[in-house]
Amino acid sequence: xxxxxxxxxxxxxxxxxxxxxxxxxxxxxxxxxxxxxxxxxxxxxxxxxxxxxxxxxxxxxxxxxxxxxxxxxxxxxxxxxxxxxxxxxxxxxxxxxxxxxxxxxxxxxxxxxxxxxxxxxxxxxxxxxxxxxxxxxxxxxxxxxxxxxxxxxxxxxxxxxxxxxxxxxxxxxxxxxxxxxxxxxxxxxxxxxxxxxxxxxxxxxxxxxxxxxxxxxxxxxxxxxxxxxxxxxxxxxxxxxxxxxxxxxxxxxxxxxxxxxxxxxxxxxxxxxxxxxxxxxxxxxxxxxxxxxxxxxxxxxxxxxxxxxx
Amino acid sequence: xxxxxxxxxxxxxxxxxxxxxxxxxxxxxxxxxxxxxxxxxxxxxxxxxxxxxxxxxxxxxxxxxxxxxxxxxxxxxxxxxxxxxxxxxxxxxxxxxxxxxxxxxxxxxxxxxxxxxxxxxxxxxxxxxxxxxxxxxxxxxxxxxxxxxxxxxxxxxxxxxxxxxxxxxxxxxxxxxxxxxxxxxxxxxxxxxxxxxxxxxxxxxxxxxxxxxxxxxxxxxxxxxxxxxxxxxxxxxxxxxxxx
Numbered sequence: 260x261x262x263x264x265x266x267x268x269x270x271x272x273x274x275x276x277x278x279x280x281x282x283x284x285x286x287x288x289x290x291x292x293x294x295x296x297x298x299x300x301x302x303x304x305x306x307x308x309x310x311x312x313x314x315x316x317x318x319x320x321x322x323x324x325x326x327x328x329x330x331x332x333x334x335x336x337x338x339x340x341x342x343x344x345x346x347x348x349x350x351x352x353x354x355x356x357x358x359x360x361x362x363x364x365x366x367x368x369x370x371x372x373x374x375x376x377x378x379x380x381x382x383x384x385x386x387x388x389x390x391x392x393x394x395x396x397x398x399x400x401x402x403x404x405x406x407x408x409x410x411x412x413x414x415x416x417x418x419x420x421x422x423x424x425x426x427x428x429x430x431x432x433x434x435x436x437x438x439x440x441x442x443x444x445x446x447x448x449x450x451x452x453x454x455x456x457x458x459x460x461x462x463x464x465x466x467x468x469x470x471x472x473x474x475x476x477x478x479x480x481x482x483x484x485x486x487x488x489x490x491x492x493x494x495x496x497x498x499x500x501x502x503x504x505x506x507x508x509x510x511x512x513x514x515x516x517x518x519x520x521x522x523x524x525x526x527x528x529x530x531x532x533x534x535x536x537x538x539x540x541x542x543x544x545x546x547x548x549x550x551x552x553x554x555x556x557x558x559x560x561x562x563x564x565x566x567x568x569x
Numbered sequence: 570x571x572x573x574x575x576x577x578x579x580x581x582x583x584x585x586x587x588x589x590x591x592x593x594x595x596x597x598x599x600x601x602x603x604x605x606x607x608x609x610x611x612x613x614x615x616x617x618x619x620x621x622x623x624x625x626x627x628x629x630x631x632x633x634x635x636x637x638x639x640x641x642x643x644x645x646x647x648x649x650x651x652x653x654x655x656x657x658x659x660x661x662x663x664x665x666x667x668x669x670x671x672x673x674x675x676x677x678x679x680x681x682x683x684x685x686x687x688x689x690x691x692x693x694x695x696x697x698x699x700x701x702x703x704x705x706x707x708x709x710x711x712x713x714x715x716x717x718x719x720x721x722x723x724x725x726x727x728x729x730x731x732x733x734x735x736x737x738x739x740x741x742x743x744x745x746x747x748x749x750x751x752x753x754x755x756x757x758x759x760x761x762x763x764x765x766x767x768x769x770x771x772x773x774x775x776x777x778x779x780x781x782x783x784x785x786x787x788x789x790x791x792x793x794x795x796x797x798x799x800x801x802x803x804x805x806x807x808x809x810x811x812x813x
Contacts, residue, residue, distance in 0.1 A: 301722045327721040328730075334722035342716065342734055353733050354723055397724045 262401060262431050264300060265309040266457060271295055272308070274457030276450050278431060282424055283460065284442035285435040286478060287452035293435035294337070296452060297405045300433070301334035302327035312401065312431075332401035333394035333429075337409055340390050341378035347389055348374040355396040363395040363428045365419040383410035388419070395428050402429035406436060420445040439480050443467070451475045470494065473564050483538030484566040485512070494560045495531070497540040502529075504553035516551040520544075536567065588785065589792030596789035599782065605774035606793060612686060612770060613754045616693035620701050620750050623694075625743075628705035629735075632712075644703075651699035655759020658695055662688075662764045689765035696757040701750040708742020709735075741809070748802035755798030771797070 261279050266272035272292050285293045298304035302317065302325060309319035317325040327334075342350055347370075351362065364370050368388050378386055387410050394402060408416045423432055424445040436442050442449050443463040451458040451466065453474045461469075470476035476494060484492040493512075504511045514533040521528060526541045531554055589596075597603045634640050666673045666683050676687065712735060720730040758772035766773060771794045779787035 303718050303722060327718065328724055328726050331724075332722070333724065334719075336715075336719065338715070340715070340719040342720075344737065345733075354725075394723060399724055403722075 262300070262312045262433075263310070264296065264457075266296075266299070266305075267307065270305045270307040271455045272299070272305075272452075272457055273455060274459075276457050276460050278433065278448065278450075278460060280430045281447035282427065282432040282434070282445060284446035284449045284463075285433060285452060286437065286439070286442040286449055287435075288437055288478070291452045292455045292457070293452055294405050295455075296457065297334065297403045297433065297435060300401075301332060301403055302330050303334070330401070331399045332403060333397040333399045334403040335387075335390050335394045335405065335407040337406040339378065339383070339386050341386055341393070343378055346375050346377055347381075351389075351393055351396050354393055355398070360398075362392060364392050365422050367415050367418055368392070384408075384412060384415070387411055388415075391419070400430040402432045404432065404434040407434070416441075439478070451478060453478070467496075467558070468560055470560065470562065473566055476562070476564075476566055481566055482540040484562070484564075485514075485533045485536050485538065486565060486567075487561065490563050491561050492563070492565045493556070494562055494566065495538050495540070495554075495556070496558060497529070497542050499556065499558040501555040501557065502546045502548050503551045503555065505555040509555045509557040510559050512554045512556060513552065514554050516554060518546075518549045538567070585788060585792055585795060589788040589790075592785060592789040593792055596786065596793060599778065599786065599790070601769060601774055601777070602790055602793075605769050605771045606797070608686075608689070608768045609755060609771040609794075609797060612690045612693060612768075613751065616690045616697065616754050617747070617751060619690070619694050620698050620754075621747075624698060624701045624705060624746075624750075627702055628709050628743075628746075631702075631706050632709050647699045647703050647706075650695075651703060655696055655757065656763065657759075659692060659760035659763030662692055662695060662760055666691075666764060683764045684767045685765065686768055689761055689768060689770060692760035692764050693754045693757045693770075696760055697750040697753040700753050701746045704746035704749055705739075705743055708746065709739045711742070712738045744805055745802075745809070748805045752798045752802050755794065 261277045263275075263277040265275045272295055285296060287293050295304055299308050300310055306318060306324050310317045311319070312331070315325075316322045317330055341347070345353070351370075352358070355362065362370065365388065370389075370392060373381060373385065373389060378389075381389065387408055391404070391407055394404075408419060411419065420434075420441060423434075434445075443466075446463055448460045449463050449466045450460045451471075453472070458471055458475060466475075467479055470479055470481065479496075480498060481494045481496050484494050486492050501508060502516055512531075512533060514531040516529065516531045518527045518529045520526075522541075525543060527544055527546070527549070528539060528541050530537060530539050533554075597606060631640065631643060634643075663683060664670070666676060666688060668674060668677050673683075679687075716734050716738065717727075717730050720734055721727070725733070756772060757770070758776070761770055762773050762776065769777065771790070775787050775790045775794060778790050
């Protein structure tokens with residue numbers, strides 16, 4: 260009972276992914292193919308991919324292409340997508356003509372304030388939130404959010420993401436983001452996309468423990484690695500280490516650790532040297548010490564690739 | 570420079586009003602003049618209807634053509650048709666509608682193929698259709714494709730999208746196209762004078778008046794023609810100017 264997509268040459272995307280009902284993050288740098296993937300799912304992109312939901316095949320080599328408007332989904336792009344010459348109320352009533360059906364709205368958004376206004380009188384962030392409400396009004400089971408809240412301020416965006424994650428207003432919610440914390444916090448699975456390659460969908464925890472490639476490891480926040488031997492490398496994640504030796508908390512690595520303030524007033528730049536190998540990272544000023552003779556790794560995946568050549 | 574341009578453009582209108590106005594009331598009582606006005610309005614309305622029926626679907630269809638080569642081809646054909654001297658158009662129509670040709674023979678079964686109301690209407694359609702299609706096409710093509718896609722991706726069918734998004738968005742452009750077509754229909758002279766001297770529409774009647782009664786009478790009747798043909802485009806241009 261999954262939503263699935265299989266991409267192959269000669270399209271830009273390649274790989275295969277499958278999403279069970281739930282909330283799923285698509286993560287990758289700008290230009291990696293997140294929008295291309297979501298548009299393909301929506302029926303607005305390449306006809307080459309094989310895409311389907313459960314038993315119904317939306318497109319494929321030996322199947323007719325199911326147009327966007329017949330797919331049981333709502334897609335919200337990153338760019339402004341409200342109809343410029345219709346009021347907010349007109350647009351939402353167009354999608355949901357039955358006024359007895361209650362509208363699903365995220366917290367912190369008073370729809371009545373905007374009901375009779377035209378889109379251009381709203382800020383970019385407000386327009387994006389209204390576009391989300393309009394998409395939810397379709398009551399379709401699949402909701403595709405393509406960095407749809409990028410212009411919403413950080414606090415309100417976190418609120419909406421949390422609300423989506425908790426209330427699940429659609430059976431399938433796929434959202435693209437390049438923010439690691441958002442992808443890991445508000446998702447059942449994470450699908451990493453890098454330069455058109457769609458990596459297998461995995462739980463956020465699994466993604467963190469087993470990065471596939473140096474590129475995905477960097478996306479997941481790993482800042483460097485120490486070679487243990489020729490084919491085993493220890494990945495270092497700034498959010499999963501303690502300065503100093505705490506054997507009861509994790510694996511202790513005898514390394515020469517120093518730090519200097521900056522570059523931003525909120526951070527220090529840390530530097531660890533282990534067997535002449537250097538890893539640098541930035542972290543908040545929270546650490547008790549500014550130098551140490553050891554690092555404690557709370558999570559230290561051992562992989563076959565190095566991160567230090569990049 | 571702007572003042573010179575305004576002066577040059579205002580002169581014909583000013584002359585027409587000052588010279589045409591004194592005999593404006595009598596102009597229609599001259600033999601044939603009232604009939605010519607009625608023929609113009611009737612054939613013009615029919616021509617406009619035909620242009621809508623042919624031109625509207627074409628303009629929307631052209632929006633969805635992906636092949637740039639085909640688009641260019643259609644654009645060139647329409648521009649050539651638009652710039653074709655009306656007299657030449659009339660000659661071609663006269664040739665096509667001649668009883669000796671197949672089309673002329675078929676049309677003659679029903680009504681005279683030339684010098685008839687259908688011939689006049691056809692001549693007007695030929696003169697105005699390219700104006701309508703080109704203007705409507707450019708207006709419709711200017712609507713972002715994304716507006717449609719966004720609606721489709723909200724589970725709205727192309728027809729629902731057309732009614733709620735595309736049609737209202739293209740309406741101002743279509744009104745402009747209609748105004749241009751109407752002005753062109755009402756002023757059609759070159760083609761009608763060849764294929765439809767009878768029933769006489771206003772432009773041909775003005776020509777006849779000029780020949781028979783002289784310039785002052787012709788100017789009075791010309792003022793009628795301008796009054797029938799130009800208020801709509803004038804009004805629309807005015808309204809668009811204030812809108813922007």
